[in-house]
Amino acid sequence: MAQPTQKAVIEGVRILAPAVKEFTLRPLGQLLHFKAGQWISAHLPVGDSPPLIHAYSLAEPEHPSGLFKLCFDRVPDGVGSGYMFTLEAGDELVYAGPYGNFVLPGEDPASYIFVARFTGIVPIRCLLLELLGSSFAGDILLVYGAGNSQDLIYHDEITGWVERHRNFSYVPTIFAAEDGWKGRVGTELDALRLLVTERKGQLPMVCGGSDMVRPVRSFFQELGFARREVRCETYY
Ligand SMILES: Cc1cc2nc3c(=O)[nH]c(=O)nc-3n(C[C@H](O)[C@H](O)[C@H](O)COP(=O)(O)OP(=O)(O)OC[C@H]3O[C@@H](n4cnc5c(N)ncnc54)[C@H](O)[C@@H]3O)c2cc1C
Incomplete structure (x- = not known):
């Protein structure tokens, strides 16, 4: 079943390394509620049969402002990350989620x-x-x-x-x-x-x-x- 998607606008772009960018995004609809360690799936308008759906981890814990961050590297010849790398402040990103179990456990380990x-x-x-x-x-x-x-x-x-x-x-x-x-x-x-x-x-x-x-x-x-x-x- 297709997952409901949301849109967010890119508010800021930071270059962290020659082939790594960090986006700060503001959801245009509902706020994104998530646990640290989870990811969203970006629906990218590229590839042989768009959307190309790729996972990107949330880069910082949920913030009261509703802003969230993604950080990704440009893979050589990578269609999805290549497209993401062209996006700029003001551009929109379609996404679904959050997903994933790579989160802190309910009970602390030693x-x-x-x-x-x-x-x-x-x-x-x-x-x-x-x-x-x-x-x-x-x-x-x-x-x-x-x-x-x-x-x-x-x-x-x-x-x-x-x-x-x-x-x-x-x-x-x-x-x-x-x-x-x-x-x-x-x-x-x-x-x-x-x-x-x-x-x-x-x-x-x-x-x-x-x-x-x-x-x-x-x-x-x-x-x-x-x-x-x-x-x-x-x-x-
Ligand atoms: C749960 C999950 C979370 C993810 N979170 C992030 C994230 O926060 N940041 C991020 O940069 N990527 C993340 N990825 C990887 C991301 O989803 C894409 O696979 C990546 O952006 C490459 O997509 P592409 O279309 O450019 O290249 P593709 O054509 O899909 O991949 C080409 C090849 O590049 C290699 N590759 C894939 N991902 C990477 C990568 N990140 N760095 C170097 N080589 C890679 C693989 O060998 C792959 O076969 C995550 C993947 C998963 C499954």
Whole structure:
């Protein structure tokens, strides 16, 4: 059954990296009520049989203003993201939702381990904003990887959280050495192998492409986590 769609107008566009944009949108009809970590489906007027329907995660928790944010990368030759990249302030976006179960659990775990690659940080940053604004006092670890430091979107903002939240640790990693980069070099999995050596009540939440999500999920399963205990949002 076709899902009812809504329209929103783009109020602002921010360029976060050479191929990454963030939109601030204002719904033109009903407000969008959602949980941090959920996504909307954008109905894009492109492709062989429009609309081309693609998922985009909500980039920040629900705000009293009703504005919401999306953040996406332009995939080389990607029809949907290529179209999204051409949109400007004043343009409209048709969407349905929210959808998805990649949300914080009803009951707090002892600690959280978040793992993201590139724009996989979008729902995870949203979850972190929610969590760091809550009374949760357990440890929160974020391992965040990208091909290069420019693609670690929101890196400066996330780095700032470390000083303000004593229970938050941030491990950014890039896949090849770079002049001026003082952080880790290697994959998210390389970092996890050093940082997480046993299962002790953590909740792993992982987001990115299947090339990262699959091996990271296997890593946690090798530590004794059941498959369903590793929450994953797989973009492709
Ligand atoms: C639940 C969910 C939430 C998502 N949230 C976001 C989001 O917040 N931001 C976002 O940028 N994308 C997100 N995506 C991916 C998005 O829906 C599209 O797949 C993406 O924009 C590519 O669409 P396209 O038509 O340009 O390329 P397509 O022609 O559909 O894809 C071409 C190829 O590009 C690769 N690919 C797909 N998505 C990406 C990506 N994001 N980065 C790099 N390579 C990719 C895949 O290998 C794919 O086969 C999400 C996907 C899912 C399932």
